[in-house]
Amino acid sequence: MSPSPGLVQSRGLEALLRDLGSNLVRGGPELPAAARFPTGLAEIDHALGGGFPRGRVSEVVGPSCCGRTSLAFALLARVTALGELAVVVDPADGFDAASAAQAGVDLERVLWVRPPGIGEALRSVEHVLQASGFPLVLLDLAVEPSASLRIPTSAWPRLRKATAAAAAAFVLLTRQRLAGSFADLALELEAAAPRFESGPDWLAGLDGRVRLVRSRSGPAHADVGVRWQTGGKHAA
């Protein structure tokens, strides 16, 4: 009795996977380096295949005190250092200019928009994407305490299309994933452990982890530890 066609197919697939071995990776085709914005943090950039992809929606997700803002500032610093303009859409009004400047962000190249609500925030994002010339748009929805974010589902395909048309990197900072499959990249950050040092006591930083949980244009998984430093002085 000959094996069923389904079994033959399955065996063929197994053999193919064996042959490909380590050449086989999950995820989509890789983007060229020029189509990514690095964060300047070597391990994270390596894990992302070069940085945050342009023309795509990315999500940085995690609870409070996990390093979302620190990662966003690192990205902003690199992008503004390249001479590019960036937009921070900040409905929670949480952008700290002194902290951003300490991270190396060129504040003159940052357009800071503080919409009063989520609806205005999404419309602001659309406006700046349509303008073209702002290759990094950060939408900070990591509101504290967590508020119910009512974002219509229809917003994501529209934003994704506008992001692709503007060839901009649209990065979303949130507590939980919002864009779903419309995000090409998703990073989950774990709650970080504070690091205090003595003599006298001071906050030296946070030890956190960054996990790549979704990527359509690069490696699909990665797990990187990051030691965020305060710079050895009071951050205020």
Added chain:
Amino acid sequence: MPMSAYAGKPVESTQREAMSASPAAALQRIACLLVPALPLAAELRAHPELLGRPLAIAAGPGPRAEIVAVSPEAARAGVRPLTSVVHGRATCGALVVRVLSPALDRAARDALLDAALATSPRAEHAPPGSGAYGAEAAVFVDARGVAALFRSEAGFAAALAERARRLGLPARVAVASSRSVAQIAARQLAYEGAAAGDVRVIAPDEESRFLAPLPLDLLSPDDDQAEALSRLGLRRIEDLLRLSERALVTRLGPRIRSLLALARGQDRAPPPPVPPAQRLEEATDLEAPLERLEPLGFVLRGLLDRLAERLACRGLAFGDLELELRLEGGGLDARRVGIAAPTLDLRVVLRLALLALEAAPPTAAIEAVTVATRGCAIRGDQLDFFRPAGPTPAVLARTLAELAALVGPSRVGAPAVADDHHPGATRVEPFRAPSPGTQAPPALAAGPTLAVRALRPPLPARVRVTGGRPAWLESALANGRIERSAGPWRTSGRWWSPEERFAFDHYDVATDDGWVVRLRLDLLTQRWEIDGVYD
């Protein structure tokens, strides 16, 4: 484009002869761009939908107002100037009557100058006409040396007429050696019923012959002079020139000398000057007051469109807009709309104007709209070869205006580190994209730098202090035992002002529910607050 030369001679040959015969006489060449019935032209320019309809312009509102100008369609229907509106309506049932608008007239008159400046750098308004010519508008244009640019004076005249047509003004153009002859020739064209756009070139040696058979009315004598000349039986210019000047001055007074100079085509005035840069203005009175902004958009589009055409004539672009709205009840809403970079992109300018209005709508219905701008030269940006250019200034201005309208002007800008010791001090600067390569960016941090999220306003907290240090935290954010803390760091300032002085003790604390926050004790009120979260 129909073109006529006096006495049936081809223009080119007449000109050549003139140039060779008396080069000195050809030094001064003036073109006159003339619109015979300006109120009518101004109305049709503002409301092109009235073209082809019987239209009358009345001197004022009401049925007894005098009609000052009529369209050809109205004239064919029997409506005549100097009759009343009620008479006009009785003559032609379909007559559309509009009240004379000084604002439209002024804009049309200025537009005529702009048309002239599109072809020659020197031009000036003709003095206002009187009597039968009171409704005409004319501009004198320096036409010396134009043949090199336009192949001939006729070509120049045709280009002038075409420019005026593009600005919505049906003009006649005549070129002669003096202002008076050029104006008379242009008037003659209008009298002959020549179509708009028709031109006439009078060669220098043909001027006397051209003027001789023309009626004296074309010299626009005042009423006394006209009556006296009529009494003497003088009808044509040649009749006047046949008489001795001395005899005429004896009988009609010395003022007749100026009329004689006109009849001889004498012009002692210097060539038209280069006009100074001026504020370009377009205005319209609305038939019915507008209460909503949406229909105002259509009105503004028409005004800006006309303004853009005029700016293009001068090779300029929109600078800041001055918007004046006359409101019902006598109020005036004047505002300035900033244009970040000179542009001729009508959509951008219109959007910015509408956004400014949406941000602060007028307080009453709008009766009249005036838009003005000082034209600016378009500057080319020097782009960096290696650095990105960013959005164009026009797009950036539009985007910023859209964002300001959406979220409020004070909530859009570039963040800046405030020069202040107060921990909550924040500063927002107007966003101006730095030119590429103008300055070096700040040094990048050496490694992963921990950032702070600000809480604005700070979150009230209850703190239990044990042994002089915070030990327990209760707030809407973090709640629990404080596992580690660092501090205090004292910040104080503005001690000279009882209202503004501050003094804080800051602590960095980590709670057992996972929060790492910046806690502060207000030493003046003894209240605890969280003003930042390490993230």
